[in-house]
Amino acid sequence: xxxxxxxxxxxxxxxxxxxxxxxxxxxxxxxxxxxxxxxxxxxxxxxxxxxxxxxxxxxxxxxxxxxxxxxxxxxxxxxxxxxxxxxxxxxxxxxxxxxxxxxxxxxxxxxxxxxxxxxxxxxxxxxxxxxxxxxxxxxxxxxxxxxxxxxxxxxxxxxxxxxxxxxxxxxxxxxxxxxxxxxxxxxxxxxxxxxxxxxxxxxxxxxxxxxxxxxxxxxxxxxxxxxxxxxxxxxxxxxxxxxxxxxxxxxxxxxxxxxxxxxxxxxxxxxxxxxxxxxxxxxxxxxxxxxxxxxxxxxxxxxxxxxxxxxxxxxxxxxxxxxxxxxxxxx
Numbered sequence: 001x002x003x004x005x006x007x008x009x010x011x012x013x014x015x016x017x018x019x020x021x022x023x024x025x026x027x028x029x030x031x032x033x034x035x036x037x038x039x040x041x042x043x044x045x046x047x048x049x050x051x052x053x054x055x056x057x058x059x060x061x062x063x064x065x066x067x068x069x070x071x072x073x074x075x076x077x078x079x080x081x082x083x084x085x086x087x088x089x090x091x092x093x094x095x096x097x098x099x100x101x102x103x104x105x106x107x108x109x110x111x112x113x114x115x116x117x118x119x120x121x122x123x124x125x126x127x128x129x130x131x132x133x134x135x136x137x138x139x140x141x142x143x144x145x146x147x148x149x150x151x152x153x154x155x156x157x158x159x160x161x162x163x164x165x166x167x168x169x170x171x172x173x174x175x176x177x178x179x180x181x182x183x184x185x186x187x188x189x190x191x192x193x194x195x196x197x198x199x200x201x202x203x204x205x206x207x208x209x210x211x212x213x214x215x216x217x218x219x220x221x222x223x224x225x226x227x228x229x230x231x232x233x234x235x236x237x238x239x240x241x242x243x244x245x246x247x248x249x250x251x252x253x254x255x256x257x258x259x260x261x262x263x264x265x266x267x268x269x270x271x272x273x274x275x276x277x278x279x280x281x282x283x284x285x286x287x288x289x290x291x292x293x294x295x296x297x298x299x300x301x302x303x304x305x306x307x308x309x310x311x312x313x314x315x316x317x318x319x320x321x322x323x324x325x326x327x328x329x330x331x
Contacts (some may be wrong), residue, residue, distance in 0.1 A: 069302040082298075084181035099303065102286040105279060110260040112196045118256055120204040122249060125211035126237060144205030156270035159198050160185065185271060188279040195271065197265060207252075214248040215241060220268070247328045253321055254330055258315035262306050283307050 038045065062088070064079070069089055071082040093099045120246035124144065131137040147155065162168050165181040185188045218241065226236045265284040272280035283303060293299025315330075 016233065028164045033084065051306055053137055066301065066305055067300050069305045071298060073298040073301070075111065085298075089299050090306070092299060093302055093306065098281070099283075099286055101278070102281050105254060106261055106282040106284075108279075109195065109263050112192060113199055113263075114256060114260065117200045117204065118253065120200050121207035122211055122245075124204055124208040125215060125243065125245075127199075128208065128212060129215050129241065130233060131239070138312035141205070144208070146205075147202040149204075152264070152266040153270060155202055155265060159194065159271065163194065186275045188275065188276045191272065191276045191280045195264075195267065198271075210252060211245055211248060214245040218244045246326075250322050250326055250328045251330065254315065254318045257318040258311050260314060261311050 056315065068079060068082070070084055070086060071079070072085045072088075072126060073079070073082045128137060128141060131140070163170050163184040165171050165183050168182070171181040174180075182190075184194060222240050222244075223236055231239065259285060263282045263283075263284060267290070268280060268282060268285055269288070272285070284307075287300045287303045287307075290296045319329045319331065
C-alpha cells in the first residue's frame with residue numbers, strides 16, 4: 001500500500017507541475033517558428049539559394065532603373081544624377097501616333113493569337129489522347145514538338161523562304177492555279193495572318209504537353225464507368241476529359257492573358273520591315289527603336305513600364321474573375 005501510495009503521490013505531483021507549466025506556457029512567436037523551420041529544412045533552402053539569387057540579380061535589381069521613366073535621363077549623369085520630370089514621358093507617349101499604333105497592333109495580334117492559338121494545344125492534346133497506335137502517336141508528337149526547339153532565326157528564314165515571290169512554295173502552289181506571285185511579307189494585310197500562323201506552328205505542339213499531363217492524371221475508372229454505360233469516345237471526351245482538365249485550361253488562360261502585350265519580339269523583328277509597320281509594329285519593337293536605336297532611354301523605359309502595368313492589371317483581373325466564377329485561380 002505504501003509503495004502504491006508513493007507512486008500515486010509522485011504521479012499527482014508531476015501532473016500538478018505539468019498543469020502549472022501549461023498555464024504559464026507561451027507559444028513561440030512567428031519569428032521563432034520561422035527560425036525553427038529554417039534550422040530543420042536548411043538543406044532545401046541551400047538548394048533554393050541559386051534561384052533566389054538569380055531572381056534578385058536579374059529581375060528585382062533592374063527595377064531600380066524604372067525611375068528612368070520619370071527622369072530626363074542622361075547617360076553621363078546616370079540614374080541618380082538625372083533630374084525628375086514626373087509624367088512628362090507618359091504624356092509624350094500618349095500623344096505619339098506611332099506608340100498608339102503599336103498598342104493597337106499589339107492588342108490586335110494578341111487577340112488573334114488568343115482566339116486561334118490558345119485552343120490549338122488543347123485540340124492537339126485531345127487528338128493525341130485518342131490515338132491508339134503508339135508508334136504513330138510518338139512520331140506525330142515528335143514532329144509537332146520539333147519547331148519549338150528550332151531557333152527563331154531559322155523559323156523566320158523558313159517563313160521568308162516559303163513566302164518568297166520567286167521560289168517560295170506558297171507562290172509556286174498559287175502559280176499552279178494561274179495566280180500571280182504575291183509579295184506576302186511586304187503587304188501589311190498579310191503580316192498578321194503569317195505571324196499568328198507561324199506562332200501556332202512553332203509553339204502549339206510543345207504547349208500541348210501541359211494538357212497531355214493533365215489528361216494523364218484523370219482516373220481511368222471514370223472512362224471504365226463511361227464504357228459500361230455505353231458512352232462513345234466523343235461523349236467521353238466532352239463529358240470526362242474536357243471537364244477534368246478545365247482547371248488547367250483556366251490557369252493557362254490566365255497566364256496567356258497576362259502575356260498578351262508580350263508579343264514575340266524576336267519573330268516580329270525578323271519578319272517586319274518599314275512597309276509593314278502599319279500592322280506589324282508592336283510595343284516591344286517601338287521600345288527597341290526608341291531605346292536602342294534612337295537613344296531615348298527614358299521614353300523607352302516609360303513605354304516598358306506602361307507595358308508591365310497593363311500586364312499586371314490583366315493578370316489580376318483575369319485571376320479575380322476566374323476565382324469568382326470557377327473557383328480556380330493562380331492564388
